[in-house]
Amino acid sequence: MALLEHFKELKNRLIKSLIALALASVGGWFLYQPVIASLSAPLEQISQEMHRSASLNYASIASPFEFQLRIAIEIGLVISSPVWIYQVWAFVTPGLTRKERKYTLGFMAAAIPLFLVGVFVAWSVIPNVVRALLHFTPENASNLISADDYLTFATHMLLFLGIAFLVPVVLVGVNMLGVLSGKAILKAWRITVFGVFVLAAIAAPGADAFSMFLLALPLLVLFFLAIGICLLNDRRRARREGAKAEENEEEANQATPFEDLGKL
Structure with a gap:
């Protein structure tokens, strides 16, 4: 394709993605009330348990509208993620080989549900997390939290755990490209297990250890499953390279026919 045709293709993909985002954001607008009720529930619980003010604070008259609009768009991004991710893949895939296309399709099929599970x-x-952090507030103090800061905190948490669930897919992809071997990834298992449990302790700071293990278990299962896939891929790659080396050696050991020598 010519450069101008590539730009036209990109424009069409962007328009389709924006239409999907707009439609999903309309749905997000109507989902605002249950979403904000769920996000505000910890503040209401703190207010009742500790008998102090704990609520979201809107800094200006237009802030509630801006807050609802931002949440609607972010809900729309999550809902429409299969559409715009597919549009990105469809734009890139003509420049890939059949094998690379198969790999990217497999990574997409695994990445989208894993990201949504993490969210x-x-x-x-x-x-x-909110309940645990607000318990550090001194007595006779209030928690009047900026709605913008609260939304930023919740968004970061959603993205952080969503990306954490994508790490196994990234590890397999890096291994497929030959950048890291399965053994090299396996060597870092102690640091990974420690990091997963630290993350689980922060994200589920209950009095019991059961909630921490419940959150850490799926991350560890995904991590070691990714290592197993990487090790199998390394073994398959080693067999393939060994067979190719044997074929090259057999060809090198064969005598050149007399007719070919004459042509040379």
């Missing part, structure tokens, strides 16, 4: 887990643990 769901984050959504489930945000109330625990």
Whole structure:
């Protein structure tokens, strides 16, 4: 394709992605009330338990509208993620080989549900994190939290755990490209396990250790499953390279036919 045709293709993909985002954001606008009720639930619980003011604070008259608009767009981004991720893949895929296309399609099929699972887990643990952090507020003090700061905190939590669930897919992709071997990834298992449990302790700071293990278990299962896939891929690559080396050696050991020598 000519450069101008590539730009036209990119424009069409962007328009389709924006249409999907706009439609999903309309749905997000109507989902605002249950979403904000769920996000505000920890503040209401703190207010009742500790008998002090704990609520979201809107700094200006237009802030509630801006807050609802931002949440609607972010909900729309999550809902429409399969559409715009597919549009990105469809734009890139003509320049890939058939094998690379197969790999990228497999990574997309694994990455999208894993990211959504990570977002769901984050959504489930945000109330625990908020409740734990607000317990550090001194007595006779109030928690009048800026709505913008609260939304930023919740968004970061959602993205952080969503990306954490994508790490196994990234590890397999790096291994497929030959950048890291499965053994090299396996050597860092102690640091990874420690990091996962630290993350789980922060995200699920309950009095019991069960909630921490419940959050850490799926991350560890995904990590070691990714290592197993990397090790199998290394073994398959070694067999393939060994067979190729044997073929080259057999060809090198064969005598050149007399007719070919005459042509030379």
